[in-house]
Amino acid sequence: MTSQDPGGASRLPQERRVVTEIPGPRSRELQERRLAAVPPGVGSVLPVYVTDADGGVVVDADGNSLIDFGSGIAVTSVGNANPRVAARVKAQADRFTHTCFMVAPYESYVRVCENLNRITPGDHEKRSFLVNSGAEAVENAVKIARYATGRQAVVVFDHGYHGRTLLTMTLTAKSMPYKHGFGPYAPEVYRMPLAYPFRWPTGPENCGPEAAAMAVDQIGKQIGATNVAAVVIEPIQGEGGFIEPAPGFLPAIAEFCRENGILFIADEVQTGFARTGHLFACEHEGIVPDIVTTAKGIAGGMPLAAVTGRAEIMDVVHGGGLGGTYGGNPLACEAALAVLEEIEEGKLTERARAIGETMLPRLRALAGRHRSIGDVRGRGAMIAIELVKEGTTEPDPMLTLEIARRCHARGLLVLTAGTYGNVLRFLPPLVIPDHLLAEGLDVIEEAFAG
Numbered sequence: 001m002t003s004q005d006p007g008g009a010s011r012l013p014q015e016r017r018v019v020t021e022i023p024g025p026r027s028r029e030l031q032e033r034r035l036a037a038v039p040p041g042v043g044s045v046l047p048v049y050v051t052d053a054d055g056g057v058v059v060d061a062d063g064n065s066l067i068d069f070g071s072g073i074a075v076t077s078v079g080n081a082n083p084r085v086a087a088r089v090k091a092q093a094d095r096f097t098h099t100c101f102m103v104a105p106y107e108s109y110v111r112v113c114e115n116l117n118r119i120t121p122g123d124h125e126k127r128s129f130l131v132n133s134g135a136e137a138v139e140n141a142v143k144i145a146r147y148a149t150g151r152q153a154v155v156v157f158d159h160g161y162h163g164r165t166l167l168t169m170t171l172t173a174k175s176m177p178y179k180h181g182f183g184p185y186a187p188e189v190y191r192m193p194l195a196y197p198f199r200w201p202t203g204p205e206n207c208g209p210e211a212a213a214m215a216v217d218q219i220g221k222q223i224g225a226t227n228v229a230a231v232v233i234e235p236i237q238g239e240g241g242f243i244e245p246a247p248g249f250l251p252a253i254a255e256f257c258r259e260n261g262i263l264f265i266a267d268e269v270q271t272g273f274a275r276t277g278h279l280f281a282c283e284h285e286g287i288v289p290d291i292v293t294t295a296k297g298i299a300g301g302m303p304l305a306a307v308t309g310r311a312e313i314m315d316v317v318h319g320g321g322l323g324g325t326y327g328g329n330p331l332a333c334e335a336a337l338a339v340l341e342e343i344e345e346g347k348l349t350e351r352a353r354a355i356g357e358t359m360l361p362r363l364r365a366l367a368g369r370h371r372s373i374g375d376v377r378g379r380g381a382m383i384a385i386e387l388v389k390e391g392t393t394e395p396d397p398m399l400t401l402e403i404a405r406r407c408h409a410r411g412l413l414v415l416t417a418g419t420y421g422n423v424l425r426f427l428p429p430l431v432i433p434d435h436l437l438a439e440g441l442d443v444i445e446e447a448f449a450g
């Protein structure tokens with residue numbers, strides 16, 4: 001194993017092992033109990049009940065060992081049960097589990113914020129504060145933007161996903177399952193076209209500038225730029241299907257914001273923390289956001305999220321205006337400190353790029369053999385394929401579910417995504433050993449073969 005192959009020191013064997021049907025009898029039993037105890041509104045991609053996980057594998061109650069191409073939705077980027085994260089959380093649990101930072105503070109919270117201020121894009125003076133979930137981070141970013149600008153309108157984009165609270169589900173584009181039946185939605189949220197290269201009517205070459213011009217025109221006409229507090233955008237749309245906005249789109253929107261006193265909020269909840277081959281996806285096009293929201297990969301699975309922004313924006317809110325009982329919980333802060341050390345010492349941004357360089361050519365070759373793969377895209381370890389009716393751009397969500405099912409049955413945990421439900425997305429832990437990554441790709445090829 002190479003030094004870029006950190007699975008060598010794993011606690012559990014880094015292997016795919018399928019010993020029962022998936023889900024197996026024990027998982028099916030647990031699923032029965034769950035259906036009687038948990039409402040069906042809470043879904044699971046693959047109802048195998050997990051008993052253990054490590055590095056790039058997840059082990060279920062029947063003893064199956066699945067290759068993990070999901071990382072709990074881009075969360076366990078430093079590996080399932082990362083030893084440094086586990087040790088720091090345990091040590092902290094023995095000292096104190098909670099004081100509430102708003103009651104009596106502790107150093108680890110401050111250190112996490114110092115780290116965020118240092119590593120997020122831009123070398124301006126910043127401030128950060130901590131909350132529990134990505135939705136809570138986005139919601140706070142909007143609160144601060146409205147306060148700081150004295151404006152109300154918020155601009156979001158097609159295919160965007162920002163969470164499930166009242167405000168963030170309003171910011172989210174897709175009705176089913178995120179919004180359907182849950183209205184009325186929050187006011188003063190406006191949606192604009194996104195530069196989606198694969199689906200742009202005049203072709204991918206024109207997509208960036210045309211989509212930006214449309215968005216700018218509509219903002220001016222429908223809202224009035226001086227009424228807009230903030231634009232909220234994911235630098236790569238996550239739940240929307242790993243859409244990389246066409247080149248030039250994000251810089252044009254950022255420039256428009258700068259010219260009009262609109263705050264540019266980058267929702268890096270899914271793209272952050274080395275996932276795309278940079279610490280933050282905004283760096284791919286040199287974007288410096290006014291506010292960045294982070295969560296998911298920040299703390300190796302402990303619930304933590306953050307809002308980081310320009311000091312002069314963040315400092316306007318009155319004392320006591322921001323916070324929450326659990327925000328920046330000490331166990332989660334210790335985990336976040338461990339995660340950043342793992343990313344920096346393990347060179348995980350480089351590792352993410354290497355994962356992309358392994359996956360993209362193999363998936364492109366697969367697309368050459370299967371005309372149902374309309375697009376292969378992504379950056380670093382955030383890679384997707386979009387499935388269509390052969391030879392068209394018509395989405396094929398049924399085939400997508402079928403391929404995911406075949407992968408699951410063979411012991412590969414993959415996720416779906418996309419506005420049309422026709423995207424298979426791959427988010428392996430950045431520490432996945434090379435042999436498991438290759439085997440996961442073998443499984444995807446087999447799934448397409450039948």
Ligand SMILES: *Cc1c(COP(=O)(O)O)cnc(C)c1O
Pocket residue numbers: 132133134135136138161162163164234238239267268269270271295296
């Ligand atoms: C997951 C996600 C959120 C919501 O985060 P939660 O922790 O589930 O509330 C917000 N924005 C993006 C881009 C996400 O991927």
